[in-house]
Amino acid sequence: MRRPGIIFDLDGTVYLGDRLIPGARETVQWLRQHDHPIVFVSNKPLQSRADYAAKLTRLDIPTRPDEVINSSLVLVRYMSREMPGAAVYPVGEPPLLEELTAAGFRISEDRDEIEVVVASFDRSFDYRKLDIAFQALRRGARFLATNADATCPVEGGEIPDAGAVIGALEGCSKREVELVVGKPSPLIVEVAIEQLGRRADECLMVGDRVETDILMGQRAGMTTALVLTGVTRREDLAGAPVRPDHVLGSITEVPRLFSSEDVTRDP
Numbered sequence: 001m002r003r004p005g006i007i008f009d010l011d012g013t014v015y016l017g018d019r020l021i022p023g024a025r026e027t028v029q030w031l032r033q034h035d036h037p038i039v040f041v042s043n044k045p046l047q048s049r050a051d052y053a054a055k056l057t058r059l060d061i062p063t064r065p066d067e068v069i070n071s072s073l074v075l076v077r078y079m080s081r082e083m084p085g086a087a088v089y090p091v092g093e094p095p096l097l098e099e100l101t102a103a104g105f106r107i108s109e110d111r112d113e114i115e116v117v118v119a120s121f122d123r124s125f126d127y128r129k130l131d132i133a134f135q136a137l138r139r140g141a142r143f144l145a146t147n148a149d150a151t152c153p154v155e156g157g158e159i160p161d162a163g164a165v166i167g168a169l170e171g172c173s174k175r176e177v178e179l180v181v182g183k184p185s186p187l188i189v190e191v192a193i194e195q196l197g198r199r200a201d202e203c204l205m206v207g208d209r210v211e212t213d214i215l216m217g218q219r220a221g222m223t224t225a226l227v228l229t230g231v232t233r234r235e236d237l238a239g240a241p242v243r244p245d246h247v248l249g250s251i252t253e254v255p256r257l258f259s260s261e262d263v264t265r266d267p
């Protein structure tokens with residue numbers, strides 16, 4: 001029989017910064033030994049898939065780049081389908097620009113020819129970038145974003161994420177972002193299940209954020225498991241907009257969901 005596919009969020013689920021969550025390596029190993037296909041998903045567009053795979057491999061979870069899906073990959077797949085070869089102005093960091101260029105998009109700062117503005121996580125965001133994006137949006141360019149996270153957790157706190165760039169562009173252009181491809185968008189699910197070779201209802205989504213990981217999995221018809229090693233605490237669940245099928249102390253409890261032949265939902 002086909003073993004369920006597993007979609008793992010990364011930060012807060014598999015690792016915290018540069019530290020593996022205890023038991024993550026053994027869990028992934030167990031799932032692979034039992035023929036569960038696995039992909040790792042991240043909203044973060046700051047690193048390439050190869051970088052994430054290298055990081056996981058360094059942390060002793062051997063991973064190929066095609067087992068990682070991040071928001072910049074999903075964006076580039078979507079744009080390649082909907083607007084191939086478009087002139088794009090990305091407010092983002094070099095890995096995103098490289099991914100766009102590699103897929104045949106032309107990076108442009110000419111406000112009259114920019115067809116698409118992409119808002120992303122950009123730690124060198126400044127007034128010049130804001131103005132170029134603003135002028136292009138005023139002239140009718142499409143308005144897309146890699147992800148909408150307000151902040152990104154880092155050691156000792158949080159830093160502004162792509163949500164801040166979206167907010168700045170929306171604030172001056174008086175336009176709303178048209179499409180955010182990262183979690184909880186169905187577009188990222190589409191790429192994940194294609195990679196897993198499973199239907200959505202044959203997948204388990206494991207993550208630490210209710211409003212992205214769990215919401216996305218649930219909307220897609222997947223079984224969902226929240227882990228308490230990241231941003232969500234058990235007491236946060238009372239007011240949460242969606243309820244996960246399973247609440248796990250950590251990733252180490254994932255194998256026990258498969259002690260029978262299927263993922264079974266809690267009553």
Ligand SMILES: [Mg+2]
Nearest residue numbers: 009011012208
């Ligand atoms: Mg997370």
